[in-house]
Amino acid sequence: MPNPLSEPLPPRSATPAASSPAAQVVALTKTFGDGDSAVHALRGVDLAIQRARITAVMGQSGSGKSTLLQTMAGLEPPTSGRVLLGDQEITGMNDETLTRLRRTRMGFVFQSFNLLPALDALENIRLPFLLAGTGVSADTEAWIEILLTRLGLADRAHHRPQQLSGGQQQRVAIARALVTRPDVLFADEPTGSLDSASSRDVLELLRAASGEWGQTIVLVTHDPVAASAADRVVRMSDGVIVDDWAGGSAESIAERMLEAGAR
Amino acid sequence: MRSWALRQLKESAGQYAASAAVVAIVSAFAVLLLETTEVFSAAVASAGLDAVDAVRMGLGTVTVVFLGIAVVVAVLVISNTFSMVYAGRVRDIALLRLIGATGKQVRRTSLIDGVAVGLTGAVLGIVAGVLISLAAIAGISASTGAELSFIFVPQLILVPLIGSLVATVAASYAGSREVSRVAPIEATRSSAEGQRLPERAARGRSITGVVLFMAGLGLLGLGTVVGIAAPVGLLIAFPGGVLSIAGVIIGSPVLIPPVVALVARLLPRSAANRLAAANLLHDPVRTARTVISVVIGVTLLTMFTVAGEMFIAATRDYLGQGDDVASVIDGLLQAVYALTSFSVIVAAIGLGSTLSMSVLQRRRQIGVLRALGLTTRQTRRMLLAESLLVTVVGVIVGLVLGTLYGFVGANSILGSQYFGPPLLPPVFLIVLVVGALAFGALASLAPGRRASGIAPAVALREA
Ligand SMILES: Nc1ncnc2c1ncn2[C@@H]1O[C@H](COP(=O)(O)OP(=O)(O)O)[C@@H](O)[C@H]1O
Ligand SMILES: [Mg+2]
Numbered sequence: 001m002p003n004p005l006s007e008p009l010p011p012r013s014a015t016p017a018a019s020s021p022a023a024q025v026v027a028l029t030k031t032f033g034d035g036d037s038a039v040h041a042l043r044g045v046d047l048a049i050q051r052a053r054i055t056a057v058m059g060q061s062g063s064g065k066s067t068l069l070q071t072m073a074g075l076e077p078p079t080s081g082r083v084l085l086g087d088q089e090i091t092g093m094n095d096e097t098l099t100r101l102r103r104t105r106m107g108f109v110f111q112s113f114n115l116l117p118a119l120d121a122l123e124n125i126r127l128p129f130l131l132a133g134t135g136v137s138a139d140t141e142a143w144i145e146i147l148l149t150r151l152g153l154a155d156r157a158h159h160r161p162q163q164l165s166g167g168q169q170q171r172v173a174i175a176r177a178l179v180t181r182p183d184v185l186f187a188d189e190p191t192g193s194l195d196s197a198s199s200r201d202v203l204e205l206l207r208a209a210s211g212e213w214g215q216t217i218v219l220v221t222h223d224p225v226a227a228s229a230a231d232r233v234v235r236m237s238d239g240v241i242v243d244d245w246a247g248g249s250a251e252s253i254a255e256r257m258l259e260a261g262a263r
Numbered sequence: 264m265r266s267w268a269l270r271q272l273k274e275s276a277g278q279y280a281a282s283a284a285v286v287a288i289v290s291a292f293a294v295l296l297l298e299t300t301e302v303f304s305a306a307v308a309s310a311g312l313d314a315v316d317a318v319r320m321g322l323g324t325v326t327v328v329f330l331g332i333a334v335v336v337a338v339l340v341i342s343n344t345f346s347m348v349y350a351g352r353v354r355d356i357a358l359l360r361l362i363g364a365t366g367k368q369v370r371r372t373s374l375i376d377g378v379a380v381g382l383t384g385a386v387l388g389i390v391a392g393v394l395i396s397l398a399a400i401a402g403i404s405a406s407t408g409a410e411l412s413f414i415f416v417p418q419l420i421l422v423p424l425i426g427s428l429v430a431t432v433a434a435s436y437a438g439s440r441e442v443s444r445v446a447p448i449e450a451t452r453s454s455a456e457g458q459r460l461p462e463r464a465a466r467g468r469s470i471t472g473v474v475l476f477m478a479g480l481g482l483l484g485l486g487t488v489v490g491i492a493a494p495v496g497l498l499i500a501f502p503g504g505v506l507s508i509a510g511v512i513i514g515s516p517v518l519i520p521p522v523v524a525l526v527a528r529l530l531p532r533s534a535a536n537r538l539a540a541a542n543l544l545h546d547p548v549r550t551a552r553t554v555i556s557v558v559i560g561v562t563l564l565t566m567f568t569v570a571g572e573m574f575i576a577a578t579r580d581y582l583g584q585g586d587d588v589a590s591v592i593d594g595l596l597q598a599v600y601a602l603t604s605f606s607v608i609v610a611a612i613g614l615g616s617t618l619s620m621s622v623l624q625r626r627r628q629i630g631v632l633r634a635l636g637l638t639t640r641q642t643r644r645m646l647l648a649e650s651l652l653v654t655v656v657g658v659i660v661g662l663v664l665g666t667l668y669g670f671v672g673a674n675s676i677l678g679s680q681y682f683g684p685p686l687l688p689p690v691f692l693i694v695l696v697v698g699a700l701a702f703g704a705l706a707s708l709a710p711g712r713r714a715s716g717i718a719p720a721v722a723l724r725e726a
Contacts, residue, residue: 073634075720095638096638099633099636100636110631118541131632132636176635
């Protein structure tokens with residue numbers, strides 16, 4: 001595979017004030033079900049996502065990481081609290097508006113890739129524009145070209161997902177998430193189904209997107225290696241954030257998680 | 264293995280409801296046709312007419328032809344259901360294979376489903392058919408004063424029962440062909456793959472289909488030519504029609520998708536249309552079966568209409584006698600429409616249930632689309648476009664075939680006296696097109712509602 005990082009990413013056209021958060025949740029709670037069977041997945045979370053940074057959300061299985069990500073992305077309504085994208089309140093928005101917001105200002109990468117099997121790689125990457133019903137501008141075409149080359153997919157553009165390896169599928173999914181240059185890219189365990197070599201590729205890509213192009217990324221993971229790509233790590237436990245630090249090497253993150261778990 | 268199969272059957276019961284309904288409708292249709300033959304023959308006999316054999320022969324032919332067609336449509340529809348239900352079990356099947364079940368054993372479990380659906384449908388259909396017959400006989404006796412009574416013959420039960428079992432077992436066998444080839448390794452893979460014929464099978468099918476179709480066309484042509492000389496052309500043309508439609512059905516997984524792609528290209532380039540076309544083309548086998556079930560109904564309606572109109576025109580223009588013949592033919596056409604309506608209802612149920620099941624299968628994909636920005640409205644439109652594409656392609660192919668058959672049929676009989684062009688009344692065309700579009704739109708309502716209700720968060724939850 002050609003080194004995906006050999007070409008620089010183009011600079012972001014307009015960089016908003018770096019100080020204001022790209023997304024934010026305030027006193028967020030989320031309860032599934034009610035009565036005896038109620039599950040309190042989030043019990044009061046405050047978190048501001050910094051622009052152009054990778055924020056890793058860690059924690060044991062069931063600690064509420066995915067729920068936090070889904071609520072931040074407007075995929076699940078919160079039980080109480082506020083969710084903001086930039087300075088726009090998305091809590092209580094109707095489905096149509098939220099859907100448009102996701103389409104234009106958010107990107108998603110899932111653990112199981114979730115490419116559409118009926119579309120080839122290039123069509124999958126163009127999907128956000130198809131959904132928006134807007135044509136693909138010459139500028140964007142050039143951007144897609146760059147993404148394809150940088151992600152090592154240039155000769156795979158017309159392959160169906162089934163004909164691609166897991167790592168390749170995930171790179172297509174990342175291209176699909178980056179193609180609209182979203183305000184925030186949400187990734188839930190993006191390396192969870194990949195071998196270590198493919199994981200490394202994916203993490204390098206996310207690093208490059210944030211470092212060179214200023215992409216804001218929320219990365220949910222329980223893997224210290226994945227979290228080591230982040231500029232900041234928050235740890236969740238039982239629906240609340242219990243730790244928040246600048247991250248570091250995989251070893252140091254693993255150690256800090258272990259210590260916390262032992263306490 | 265057996266207990267696994269029974270548990271799976273229980274879980275799929277809801278998905279089989281439409282298939283059982285289809286079997287019930289066709290079984291009831293069989294009972295009605297058979298009982299009509301009995302009652303009519305008895306009435307003719309008691310009137311002292313010695314046309315009993317002729318009546319039996321005529322009604323018997325009608326029964327065989329229209330029941331046969333309804334059965335073909337039902338088998339297409341039901342095989343689709345089975346193959347979709349089995350596709351949902353791919354992971355389980357792969358696990359079974361992993362722990363040592365053979366492909367043959369897997370296939371045998373499909374018999375259980377086939378028998379269950381066939382038996383349920385047949386019993387319901389027989390009961391319904393008998394009740395409707397009783398009511399109709401009572402109604403006719405009361406209104407005409409004729410002394411008709413219900414006649415029980417064993418065929419009333421045996422024909423629908425055995426026929427249903429044979430048809431559903433055949434359909435479940437056809438539907439299970441794909442999954443019995445599932446390799447143990449697929450336990451680890453996702454199950455959202457479309458059904459594609461292997462390259463060689465596809466080539467074999469398209470060649471067989473085209474050869475049969477061409478041979479059929481040859482006979483249709485010959486029948487027309489012979490018909491110009493003597494009114495026996497139908498004897499040659501009829502097998503030509505059967506061969507050519509068999510060719511279309513066999514070759515359909517290869518021949519139908521390009522037509523779908525072509526029609527899709529004529530639609531406005533919206534996300535809903537584009538995704539609908541991609542979905543249909545992703546599973547050519549399923550799409551072909553659904554389209555063909557529509558094609559058969561449209562072909563029949565068109566064929567009889569065209570032939571009927573040509574007969575009316577011929578008697579008017581050539582024989583100079585008009586209205587009596589015209590009203591007789593009109594009456595016959597009404598009867599044919601009524602008989603064909605059973606196949607049409609079966610196709611409609613098939614379209615609706617295929618769409619519903621495909622939504623069930625694609626929950627995750629639809630969730631992904633919703634997460635990426637497909638609005639609920641676009642979701643409903645996507646299903647509408649899928650449904651309309653199937654119906655429109657079905658109508659186009661059916662109109663072409665039906666017009667051809669009607670034209671050949673009429674001329675192979677009448678050609679020696681009056682050779683005419685095919686006549687397609689505009690009213691029929693309008694009713695057919697409007698009816699088909701309405702039927703397509705209606706079939707997409709429930710699946711569209713279900714699809715648009717899928718939460719985008721589904722995409723992020725692990726399966
Ligand atoms: N849709 C849901 N319905 C009910 N409970 C849910 C749902 N989604 C998540 N949960 C529960 O919420 C808790 C947090 O889950 P999740 O956010 O998926 O954790 P994580 O991603 O950290 O593993 C778990 O106890 C989980 O069972
Ligand atoms: Mg999770």
